[in-house]
Each structure stands twice: as C-alpha cells, then as structure tokens.
Amino acid sequence: MRVGGKVGGQPRTIGALAEVDSPMTELKNDRFLRALLRQPVDVTPVWMMRQAGRYLPEYRATRTRAGDFMALCKNAELACEVTLQPLERYPLDAAILFSDILTIPDAMGLGLYFEAGEGPRFRKTVRTEADIAALPVPDAARDLDYVMAAVKTIRAALGGSVPLIGFSGSPWTLATYMVEGGSSRDFHTIKRMIYDTPELAHALLDKIALSVIDYLNAQIRAGAQAVQIFDTWGGVLPGPFYREFSLSYMQKIVAGLIRENEGRRVPVILFTKGGGQWLTDMANAGADALGLDWTTDITRARAEVGDRVALQGNMDPSMLFAGPERIRAEVARILEGFGRGNGHVFNLGHGIDQKVDPANAGVFIDAVHELSGRYHG
C-alpha cells in the first residue's frame, strides 16, 4: 500500500500518514470533531461526501486494479488507499471510510451485485413475513470483518492526522433497496408495504436497525471517531411516515451507539436527503449534528435547530462545475449564511459528482479554510 506518496495531479503529502496510530495518539487536527460538538475552532472544517471517488484519476486506477467495486470495498489495503487519496491532494479535515451503504444487506445474504449503468441490485428481495423472519442480524465483527479491517488499516495509516468517519445507510434507505431489489424511482413496493402492512415494515426495519447498531459500534471499536447515518431516501416519504419509518429507527440507532471511545465523544451525524422540512424532528433524535442537502437555507436551518445540534453542509455539488471565483463566492455566501459561532462543518449538500475537475474540489476546500477565519475566534 502506498500512502502519502505522489499519486498524480496535485498530490499533497500529509506528514505522518505511515506512522502507526494508537488509541492514545493525539489528533493533530480535531477541527471536525470539535465543530460537530459545537466547540470553538480556528477555521471551519471541511470534507466532501464521496470524496474518495471516481472524479479522482488515482481512484479510477486503484479501482481498475481491484477488479470491481465490491472487491475494492473488501480489500482493506485498497480501501485504505482510496480513502487516503483525497487527503493526499487536499487539506481535508476528515477521512471517511471507503465502503458501500449496502454491506449490511449483502451480509444478510441478499447477494449484492452491480450492473453497469444500473446501480446496485440484489439477487434476493425481502417482501414477505417469511422473507423477513429468515433474515439474519449479521454479527458485524465476524460477517463484516472486511469493513473493520479497512477501518483499522485506515486509522493506522492516518497516524492521527485527521479523524476517520465511519458510516451506515439508514434502516429506511437500506430497506428500500432490499424490498425493491435495487435502486428505485418510485418506491412503490416498499411504500405499499408501509401503507398496507406497516407491521411487516416495522419488523424489517427493527432487524435492520439492530444490525446497523452492531455495525456502527464495531466500526467505532475498530477506530471510527465519528459516524454518519446516510438516509438517502427518507425524503421520498410524507412527513408522518418519515417520522415513523425512517427517523424513529435512526433515533433508536443513536440511542444504541457507543458515544465515548478513546477518551473522546464519538459524534453522530444524521443526513436525510430531502429532509429540510423536518429539521426540528431530526434535531430531537439525539444526534450531535445534522447534514443538510443543498436545497436547505442554512440560516433558516440554524435558526430552527438552535443550539441542539451542529450543522453540516451544504453547497450544491453542481457548483463544482462553475468557475473558481464562482465557487469561492458560493462558499462565502454559505459561511455568511451560517454566521459567526460554533457548530458548522462545511460539506457539499450531496456526494461530489464523478465528472468534477479535481482542481475545482481543491478551490472549494481551500476557500472554506481561507474565508472562514473571520467567523471564528
């Protein structure tokens, strides 16, 4: 595994990548964790959802070497390599585990595979009471050991430079793929389940929630210093159904997580794409921070959640197709929108697109650091 070396483009060596980490190692840059806990920072921390990804030529090269996407996820050395690639280029304030949100249903035996241009698919779907009863709750340390191996390898390679984020899909989001059998546009099958046979949906979501708790706690034990729950599809529900079938299970997960490890609080971030109408409810779920998608006004969001949670976000990922000055102006607008004070982690409002020029991602990240000092101290 090559870390901290030149990879191409505009590589950046981050000092001690190869140094072995231990639980007692001081974090050299803890801005991200401090901001999530609404503690003072010098400048606003920044990372990008999907920062280890196809927009980076070095990622595409590693993925080609790995063979396919799941082979990359299942190889701790290669998963570590791609996790670190964006940190070699940019002064990011956090690393995020490279993995897929569908590892849990895969470990439940549903047979995850990817078809070119089709997104993820499962060989088996989960639709009946018998299907749900037959689903195992995976033992994450054993059945998802490749994920934990990746977490440990990445923590060691990071050498305390920045914190490592672990993650999982939300129960609702995982359930949509498991019931529909893959990506969906209209979610008719799972919606019919929650509308017509809510008890079945609850049995399924309960099982997934238990699995997610065990999975995230295993990641935390393996070294994840914060965790994010990705609720990609909560926003397709009417409000009362969002609360009943998505948010309540995320709340259950938050309540079941290890919240202190290595002598530090392990912050939890909830991100519901399309959740801008439900921020008050989300702020009451026990998480430390909420991720905002790009449609939400961060000024209004901050007024709504008050000092209950930190906020993460929320530049439109499409802004990275604009010119450098435009990107800087938008970063300035969002920083001003959040305003002075603690509790802002800058991010995109959704994952970075594969067609983005890596130079523009650099402009974005640098702008956050350069322009945010005046809002702190």
Add this chain to the structure above:
Amino acid sequence: MRVGGKVGGQPRTIGALAEVDSPMTELKNDRFLRALLRQPVDVTPVWMMRQAGRYLPEYRATRTRAGDFMALCKNAELACEVTLQPLERYPLDAAILFSDILTIPDAMGLGLYFEAGEGPRFRKTVRTEADIAALPVPDAARDLDYVMAAVKTIRAALGGSVPLIGFSGSPWTLATYMVEGGSSRDFHTIKRMIYDTPELAHALLDKIALSVIDYLNAQIRAGAQAVQIFDTWGGVLPGPFYREFSLSYMQKIVAGLIRENEGRRVPVILFTKGGGQWLTDMANAGADALGLDWTTDITRARAEVGDRVALQGNMDPSMLFAGPERIRAEVARILEGFGRGNGHVFNLGHGIDQKVDPANAGVFIDAVHELSGRYHG
C-alpha cells in the same frame, strides 16, 4: 368523438357533456373554482394531476389510435376525448387540458420528440448567447393553435359540467429541458449556466416567461377557467437560486395573466415539486393557490401561508397502490390535517402513476367527497 358514453371499467355519464357551452353558461359544479378563491363549498373538490393518462385502458386505446403522444396532443378531438375519459369514470370536480408541458419549446423550433423509455428529447439544445438570441417567442394563438383548438373543443364538450384547467410548465422547468436537451438527473448544464453565466440564464428565462404569459392567456381566452403552472424541477435548486431563477419568473407570469374572464376570476395555481421549504415565498407571488407535493405537512403549510392562498394536495400518489380502506384513512388524515374552513382542493401530491388500478382512483375520489362534508358548512 365519443363523450359521456360507456368506456369500460366503472363508467359514469356526466349529464350534459355534449351540450354546446357558451361564455354565459352557468357552471353546474364550481366547487373547484370556489375553493381556489377560498370561498365556501359543500364538500372538498378533488382532481388528480395526470388524471387523463396511461392508468386508464380507454386512454391507452385512444393513444394507440392516435399513433404517438404528440399526435394525440395535436388532435383536438382526440385530446378532448382523453381529457373527458376520467370524468366519465369519476365525479371529478375539474377537467385538465390534455397536453404536454413542452409544447412551448417545440413551438420555438427545438424539435420535441419522444424515445421509448427515455422521456422527452429535443433535436436542438439552447446553450449559448446566440442560441438564446435566435429563439422566437411563439405567438400562441397561431403557433400553438392546436392547443387552443383542444381547449375550445373540451369546453364545448364539458357543457358547463365542471371547470377546465389550462396549464404550462414553469420557465425554469422548460429551461431545464431546453438546455439539457431532455430529461436530466443532475441538471449540470443548466446549473452551470445559472452559476457561471446568470445573465444568459436570465435572458433565456425572460423569453420563456413572455412565451408562457402569451400561451396561458391564449388558453384563458379559448376557455380555460383556471391555470396551473407546473414547476416540476424548481426543487432541485438551493433556496436563493429557486427564488431568482424559478419563482421570480412565475411571479412575472402571474402578474401578466388575464385574471378575469367570462365574468369570473381565473385562479392561478403554482406547483413546485420539492417546494415545501419555500411556501412563504411562493405565497407572496400573487397566485391564488399553491400545489403541495406529498412530502409537505398540510397542517404546517396552512399555518405558514395563512389566508393568503388556497392549498391544493397532497396525498402520496403511491398510496393508490394500497387497499381501499387504507386509501380512505389517508384521505381522512389529510382532510383533518387541513381542518375546517375554506381553501382546500384535494389532489395527489404528484401525477397518478400509470400502474395504478383505476378502481383505486375511484376509491380516492369518492372518499374525498364522502369524508369532507364535516369540514364545511
């Protein structure tokens, strides 16, 4: 043209469909118009977005006869036939012109066509200053005469039974198709335009807004008794950009519309899918009513907009895949959510899906009428 006859399923003859209408004809059922103006009604009026559509076997039969979708739109007799089909089955409180939202760019010469499974496409895209300068503002009465012929034919066939809704896509929504060249998932090209060269985007949107004003006024002159502006893609924008590039042009349109015709107010409905975070701004745009998608809490929406506008919506279209009792319970929940008083038009929160059983649409419509009396009078 066959109107008022039996078509199959559970047809319903609406009395005077074949009677010739005149401007002075009294509307037999004006609940829909009254509710849009927040006037008292006996029961809550209801219609369904995309009510003339593929879920109806009689629609599929007419479309097969027409040849293709645009041929159906361009034939006034056939467009009238499919407009009336749902009214023959169900006691709907309004008819909506059968047409496409992309008729304006087609009349501008962009060459609209449909590819199976691909959605609408244009032969030409609009991306440069020269492209925009070259775009004509169509004269709707002349260049979109087939739409006006359909409006007149439908009005005559309705015979004053229920009002006829005219419609247009919003300038932003039309611009997304014109710039991207068809449907889009990420809207990168038009977003780059608004972010990097906003003056180009404004020039384009200005031209489209003028075209929409002329188009809707021509529909009103031809007999449309209310109009709806469909902003299908406003919800993909960050708030400030929604206000600048979508809402402001809808506001301009509202200000340019004929608001009285045949001695009656012509109500205007704004519908932005994903617009639930911006209801206050939308309520200030001068329209009579706002359409809500299914994610928005109607109780909260009513509290937010107060008595400035009526509200239309907003059952999840996927609820029509559930059983009859579940559908009735959801109708009851939404009626209770709006509560007593004037200003509610019931609808789905988006178009009815082509896979819905027509019997379930009937359950929905009947439930609105049967369960809403207690909220009125």
